[in-house]
Amino acid sequence: MDIGSSIVRTIYGEAGKIARRVAKKSGNPFDWDGKLDDILTSPIFGFPIMLLLLGAVFWITIVGANYPSQALAVFLFWIEGHLTNLFMLVGAPGWLHGILILGMYRSFAWVVSVMLPPMAIFFPCFTFLEDLGYLPRAAFNLDHFFKKAGTNGKQALTMSMGFGCNAAGVIAARIIQSPRERLIAIITNNFVPCNGRFPILIILSTLFMGAGSVKGGQLTASLAVVGVVLVGISITLLASLFLSKTLLRGIPTTFTLELPPYRKPRIKQILVRSFLDRTFFVLRRAVIVAMPAGVIVWLFANIYIGSENIITIVSTWLDPIAKVVGLDGIILLAFILGLPANEIVIPIIIMSYISAGAMLEFDSMIALKGLLLDNGWTWLTAFSVMLFSLLHFPCGTTLWTIYSETKSVKYTFFTFIFTTAAAFIVCFLVFQGAKTLFF
Numbered sequence: 001m002d003i004g005s006s007i008v009r010t011i012y013g014e015a016g017k018i019a020r021r022v023a024k025k026s027g028n029p030f031d032w033d034g035k036l037d038d039i040l041t042s043p044i045f046g047f048p049i050m051l052l053l054l055g056a057v058f059w060i061t062i063v064g065a066n067y068p069s070q071a072l073a074v075f076l077f078w079i080e081g082h083l084t085n086l087f088m089l090v091g092a093p094g095w096l097h098g099i100l101i102l103g104m105y106r107s108f109a110w111v112v113s114v115m116l117p118p119m120a121i122f123f124p125c126f127t128f129l130e131d132l133g134y135l136p137r138a139a140f141n142l143d144h145f146f147k148k149a150g151t152n153g154k155q156a157l158t159m160s161m162g163f164g165c166n167a168a169g170v171i172a173a174r175i176i177q178s179p180r181e182r183l184i185a186i187i188t189n190n191f192v193p194c195n196g197r198f199p200i201l202i203i204l205s206t207l208f209m210g211a212g213s214v215k216g217g218q219l220t221a222s223l224a225v226v227g228v229v230l231v232g233i234s235i236t237l238l239a240s241l242f243l244s245k246t247l248l249r250g251i252p253t254t255f256t257l258e259l260p261p262y263r264k265p266r267i268k269q270i271l272v273r274s275f276l277d278r279t280f281f282v283l284r285r286a287v288i289v290a291m292p293a294g295v296i297v298w299l300f301a302n303i304y305i306g307s308e309n310i311i312t313i314v315s316t317w318l319d320p321i322a323k324v325v326g327l328d329g330i331i332l333l334a335f336i337l338g339l340p341a342n343e344i345v346i347p348i349i350i351m352s353y354i355s356a357g358a359m360l361e362f363d364s365m366i367a368l369k370g371l372l373l374d375n376g377w378t379w380l381t382a383f384s385v386m387l388f389s390l391l392h393f394p395c396g397t398t399l400w401t402i403y404s405e406t407k408s409v410k411y412t413f414f415t416f417i418f419t420t421a422a423a424f425i426v427c428f429l430v431f432q433g434a435k436t437l438f439f
Helices: 003-022 032-040 046-089 094-132 135-148 155-162 166-175 179-191 198-209 217-245 267-302 310-324 329-337 342-356 365-374 379-391 396-406 409-438
Strands: none
Touching (some): 046 094, 046 198, 094 267, 094 342, 135 155, 135 217, 155 166, 155 179, 166 179, 166 396, 179 396, 198 217, 198 342, 267 310, 267 329, 329 342, 329 379
């Protein structure tokens, strides 16, 4: 134990002894908060309970999102059919129909039908745990690991903020006084999935790790998402350790976390905050970015240079690089085009696959899986995409926030390169290892 932690522990110990001698509790003396904390922050039970709660949230999300997603897709593509008929009735040119309906509207329809149901379930569940007062306990459980990684325990709190939005996690790093440790927290915050990446993880795990027709499939999908989240936390710790021992060497400072009392969840506030501040905020940003992205993808698919369209040319050039890490050229291109917002990566992949061939309409998640399978996807492809989505460069908003917080183009660019390199290295090791073992 370092001297700083020893001094803090002694001070709090003495304060507790004095409080017990001079203060008396009125009413029921039983300390429910203390008893719960003995279990939830226990070295033995704390971490398993945290994983169990995460798994339960993901399981509820995956099970509950299937039917609403299918119903929304049917409704929105029914509207698309009528819009197409209207364009034909008024004699609109094919290029206008392509840009507005097959590009812009179809991208909008996929974002809403695929992303809204999972978010509408996940965010209230996550906000419930936050309002209950559990999230600081999760940060407390992780505090020891961050100290071992040579950084400040407050990084556990900034990482937890990153689960909502990586840009918010970067801003939250202001609570860390040490410039060195604050910079480590900023650089590594991207390794936990944010609002925009959770739908990608949930959708792909549902389609490929938890085949709906197989008993227990939803549980498998939930465990897959928990596993990916654990990978993100592990990479955060490893990256923090690497930076603290190399480029950002220094002595870690002491951090004392005071746990707030448990609160009775306020259901009305939870619903308002989770739907307005998170679900619709993320969905609005995704739609705003996805609709013009759909236009760009449609144009890329319909502008030809010689006998090939732009998507084919660029994705073919990217394909050899992408194949090494378990992706393909279109997937890698989608991540590049998705720099403004992670939420549009899956819609861009869908639009690219569809635009590259016959235009199809989908009315269920099964049809989406069929499209991906027709383009060579396997469970290993899906897992590689999940890992790459988890680790790759931050979105445009987060990069801008990093620059605003650090006032450094160098560290902003370094974060982009460092996280992207981590994504390629991890995906390469996992894909090549899995291919050797299973294929």
